[in-house]
Amino acid sequence: MIKNRNEVTTFLNYCLQNNNPFFAYQLPKEKEIHVGVQKDADLCDYQNLNELVENKGFVFSPFDTDGIHKAWFIRSDIDLEASEIKTESIQLLGNEELSFVNSSDLGEVFGSSQALYYQQVKSMIHDLQQKALDKVILSRIEILDGIGRSKATSSFLKLTEAYDSAFVFYVSIPGIGTWIGASPETLLSVNKDKIETVALAGTQKIGNRLLDQIHWEEKEVNEQAFVSQYIENIFEEHQLNEIEREGPTTVQAGNVVHLKTSYRLPLKMNFDQLSNFVKDLHPTPAVCGLPKKKAISLINKLEKHDREYYAGYLGPINSIKKISLFVNLRSMKVLENQMALYVGGGITADSIPEKEWEETCLKAQTLLNVITK
Ligand SMILES: C=C(O[C@H]1C=CC=C(C(=O)O)[C@@H]1O)C(=O)O
Numbered sequence: 001m002i003k004n005r006n007e008v009t010t011f012l013n014y015c016l017q018n019n020n021p022f023f024a025y026q027l028p029k030e031k032e033i034h035v036g037v038q039k040d041a042d043l044c045d046y047q048n049l050n051e052l053v054e055n056k057g058f059v060f061s062p063f064d065t066d067g068i069h070k071a072w073f074i075r076s077d078i079d080l081e082a083s084e085i086k087t088e089s090i091q092l093l094g095n096e097e098l099s100f101v102n103s104s105d106l107g108e109v110f111g112s113s114q115a116l117y118y119q120q121v122k123s124m125i126h127d128l129q130q131k132a133l134d135k136v137i138l139s140r141i142e143i144l145d146g147i148g149r150s151k152a153t154s155s156f157l158k159l160t161e162a163y164d165s166a167f168v169f170y171v172s173i174p175g176i177g178t179w180i181g182a183s184p185e186t187l188l189s190v191n192k193d194k195i196e197t198v199a200l201a202g203t204q205k206i207g208n209r210l211l212d213q214i215h216w217e218e219k220e221v222n223e224q225a226f227v228s229q230y231i232e233n234i235f236e237e238h239q240l241n242e243i244e245r246e247g248p249t250t251v252q253a254g255n256v257v258h259l260k261t262s263y264r265l266p267l268k269m270n271f272d273q274l275s276n277f278v279k280d281l282h283p284t285p286a287v288c289g290l291p292k293k294k295a296i297s298l299i300n301k302l303e304k305h306d307r308e309y310y311a312g313y314l315g316p317i318n319s320i321k322k323i324s325l326f327v328n329l330r331s332m333k334v335l336e337n338q339m340a341l342y343v344g345g346g347i348t349a350d351s352i353p354e355k356e357w358e359e360t361c362l363k364a365q366t367l368l369n370v371i372t373k
Pocket residue numbers: 137139185200201202203258285286287329330342343344345346363
């Protein structure tokens with residue numbers, strides 16, 4: 001547990017109440033929490049990552065980049081490690097209370113019933129067979145009552161303590177939304193001269209087993225192979241080579257395990273090329289489906305809720321040599337007196353509705369087990 005937990009809580013709560021756009025995150029396998037705050041309320045949206053060259057901050061992109069939600073960039077005017085935060089750190093923010101016009105970020109969201117979810121899975125299986133789709137991710141929202149905005153900061157801190165192999169995040173953009181999560185999935189990481197990405201899919205409860213005791217069924221192996229194949233095709237389209245591939249191996253994410261293939265390659269792209277690469281990569285079939293366009297329209301047709309930023313991507317950007325983008329998964333949107341947990345899973349022609357429902361419950365537990373304690 002961090003030593004100055006009270007000071008960090010006070011600081012982040014102040015940012016939230018004062019309507020400062022801000023972010024806080026802990027990278028996988030790092031113990032430090034990084035905090036960035038924008039001092040004014042002038043929000044900056046972007047279309048392509050290369051528009052952010054020379055900027056230091058945090059990106060927050062929706063699932064559907066062609067839809068109604070914009071991709072945002074939070075400038076880090078104040079850049080702190082959580083361990084440096086003291087009571088006086090609030091003074092760094094200045095005295096001005098920031099205001100914003102739109103308050104739709106705290107509004108109602110649509111939680112799916114089990115009956116509706118079963119109906120959607122069945123209808124999706126039918127469409128998968130008819131329309132020659134390989135895989136589509138169906139998601140739902142689980143509403144957690146009684147824990148809302150006042151518990152946002154403590155929920156985030158609990159997640160940083162529980163999950164050191166995830167990207168644990170807390171991001172707030174007034175009028176757009178406040179989100180918290182512990183993502184197991186890297187979209188793209190650039191560190192000095194190396195790029196990394198992963199193909200993650202397939203889910204099982206770990207139970208009391210060790211990782212090498214996990215056996216994967218054909219359905220999950222195929223589901224993950226669709227993601228790997230898609231990523232490898234994008235490498236090819238962008239003429240990227242010297243790719244080191246590792247896996248698929250079994251990895252743990254809280255109470256569940258997934259199959260993961262890791263990719264490493266040298267950074268030989270400029271910011272424009274990297275930006276196009278991310279544009280093509282997102283959304284991968286780990287959150288969308290194959291073929292991509294058909295999957296997006298099936299998702300839009302069947303899901304009754306708006307995914308907004310769930311299954312989008314987010315993370316810090318410092319320079320072309322230091323970028324860490326993760327998929328917005330195992331996450332929740334903070335409402336006034338509720339949390340909206342977004343969970344999804346890959347549906348193929350072989351899916352069984354009851355098993356798919358169970359899988360989404362397990363994924364929701366990764367957050368519930370920690371924040372409701
Ligand atoms: C879409 C989600 O997980 C993805 C990542 C890993 C395994 C998945 C699966 O087994 O379906 C999903 O593709 C989610 O957690 O909401």
